[in-house]
Amino acid sequence: MPMLGGVRPPIASLVVLLLVVAALTVIGLDGIHTGGIPQAVLNGEQRIAADTAQSMRTAIEAEASTVRRTANAYPATSTSTPTTALKALTSARKAALGRVLLDAHTGKLLATGGKTVPLAGVGVARTASGHGEIPPRLVTSGGTRQLLYFAKVTLPAQQDDPDQDQYQAQSGTERQWLLVVSEVLPALTAYGDGRTAEVLDASGTVLATAVHGTASPAAAGSGLSAAAARAAHGSGSDTDASGSMLGAATGSRRTVAGWAQVASATGQGETDDLGLVVLTSRAVPATTTAADYSGFALEAAGALAVVALLLGMALYFSVQQPLLRLYLSAGRLARGATGDGPAASAELSRPVPVHGFGELARIGRALDSLRGQLLGESGPQEFPARRGPGYRALAVAGVVVVACWSMPMIFVLNRADTATAVPAPVLADQQARTEIATNRVRQSLDRSYTDLSEAAASLPGKSRAAQTEVLQKSLADHKQYRSLYLLDRSGTIMLRVGDTPLRTLVHVPHGGGITTVNTSGRIPAIAAYAQVRAGKGKAPAAGVVLFGEIDVKALNSILPRPKLGSVWVTDRDDKVLAASVGYRAFQSLPDSGLTRLARATQGAPGTTGTATSAVHNTSSGPSVDAAAPLAQSGPTARLGWHVVAAEPAAALQIPAVQAEQHTMLAGILGLAVGAACLGWLHVVVIRPLRAVAVLVERLAGGDRRTVLHPVNHDEIGSVTRSLELVRQALAEHDRAARSGHAAGPSRPLRENTLQR
Structure with a gap:
């Protein structure tokens, strides 16, 4: 008779569900094969290309923002001339190839400097008339591709200029110039021994190339460039698209390539219309010992x-x-x-x-x-x-x-050997990606120091009210700061804008750079500092230093990357200052193996050390870990800080680890079904x-x-x-x-x- 419960449903469910687990065992293990190039290697190259593209995107956006910020800060008057304005606006732009100042309304050339700026095809009036910021453009000059950066300069009306009087009658009491600066592409860096990095335009033409170590000839084939450009073009509206490809084989090695668009990952960005693509490639050894888990899957499923x-x-x-x-x-x-x-x-x-x-x-x-x-x-x-x-x-x-x-x-079958489960290219890719993350952190801290130095240079000779205005504007322009303050020679705060300082170390350092201003507390306090001169042309005033405390959230936000795992920034004592995951300020790294890895990056006295990587066996399985010293030069070189990354091998598509995962999952499912x-x-x-x-x-x-x-x-x-x-x-x-x-x-x- 029909029953809602009873003896039949549990027995029937037991048999049916165990057979389902047997089928899942076959499905889960049958598709895992070792041999050739593991998928984890292809994925790693794709992510390296995406990380490199992100670094280039950040550099372009930072340069565009700097050009605009300089133009906005220019103290224009009604008597400012185009020549003096252009010189003042671009005197600090060492990377500029050429610069021009144009009338934003008529497109008339007002002043030039450096090499000729290729303006063909640039509708000045239409470009300047739009609302919002003007994104950079990629142009060709003398057979080379250059980036044009734009900024609007607003000046008071100039009454003695007849040309401007007519424009003034139409637009009011202000006139506007358009600053155009031409520069080469940001420097491209290849990470990982034997890797080649290229920047391509929309047609697949190579615009810049970087090589780390000795790259294999097969790793720089022109066919990959064209294929990457086609793949990027076919991605459509997916502005942060990326992918991987297999190239030619040379002996026992085969080229693995990754590509990624230099475009905004979220929303409309500065680089979306440039059509740039980053292509990275590297020759890796193909796996010759193939392992097929389909036989084991059939045996295990049959037994169940x-x-x-x-x-x-x-x-x-x-x-x-x-x-x-x-x-x-x-x-x-x-x-x-x-x-x-x-x-x-x-x-x-x-x-x-x-x-x-x-x-x-x-x-x-x-x-x-x-x-x-x-x-x-x-x-x-x-x-x-x-x-x-x-x-x-x-x-x-x-x-x-x-x-x-x-x-x-x-617990027993298909156990992955920690020493051999992770292919060497995967470990090398983790190290390369950690180095890229380290470079992002270094660039962020360097920019913070540069921005603070510019603010410090504008303080001498100003009244207290004028200095407060300068600091408030700098705090508004640079979102990474949480607080700006001046210290006198005794360590007392003379002037402050922003949040209450977190500093607990009362010291007045010499020179400039990056430092920590506390060693305990709930939030690590990282600060940039620069000396403030007593007056124009004079030496720095003893003990008068401008400090800018960096919001640790801004540092945390640049650390996460897909499949890079957990990332930490540590000081010279291996205490955590920032991380992509939850952490407690100044805590030790969560695993002793990570601490040893961070210390292994330290070189001989006086040297910066080198990046290193290893596979550690943790309670949750093998972990692919890497560490790199923060900087080799610049304001952060003396800190002795490190960037450490750890990604569970289970999150990567490594055949041996996948087989272990799927085997364990089948066992857990079978036991759960039987017990339930x-x-x-x-x-x-x-x-x-x-x-x-x-x-x-x-x-x-x-x-x-x-x-x-x-x-x-x-x-x-x-x-x-x-x-x-x-x-x-x-x-x-x-x-x-x-x-x-x-x-x-x-x-x-x-x-x-x-x-x-």
């Missing part, structure tokens, strides 16, 4: 299928069939107890067969005893307290059988059976007062309801016997009694 079928058959013949027979016997006994006449006698005349073992056998023997009592052939019967193993032991045995398949899958289904069987069948067995033995032993309440709407609930009818019949039989009336085996009960 056998386990599932054997368990299903065992439970079917030892639990399901005996319980269904017991359900029929109990119903027959209830009909005999509540009926009358020959039909009832016929129902009671048939002995109750005893099926199975444990609780079902106990209930069967008790039912047969009750049948005899209903017929008047016997009286109450006591049953022994000691009993043999029951169905609980059968459920435990079933879990053990499933565990015999699952435990080796979880057999636990379900215990809850809905075995535990109620144990309770019913106790009650029916009490009833057969003469207990007529305990009412049997059915709990579940299944076979056991039906057996319980039948037993309650038998109890009522026996209780009425006993009352009739005590009152001296002749009683047959039973007599019919009222309908309301039956419904109760």
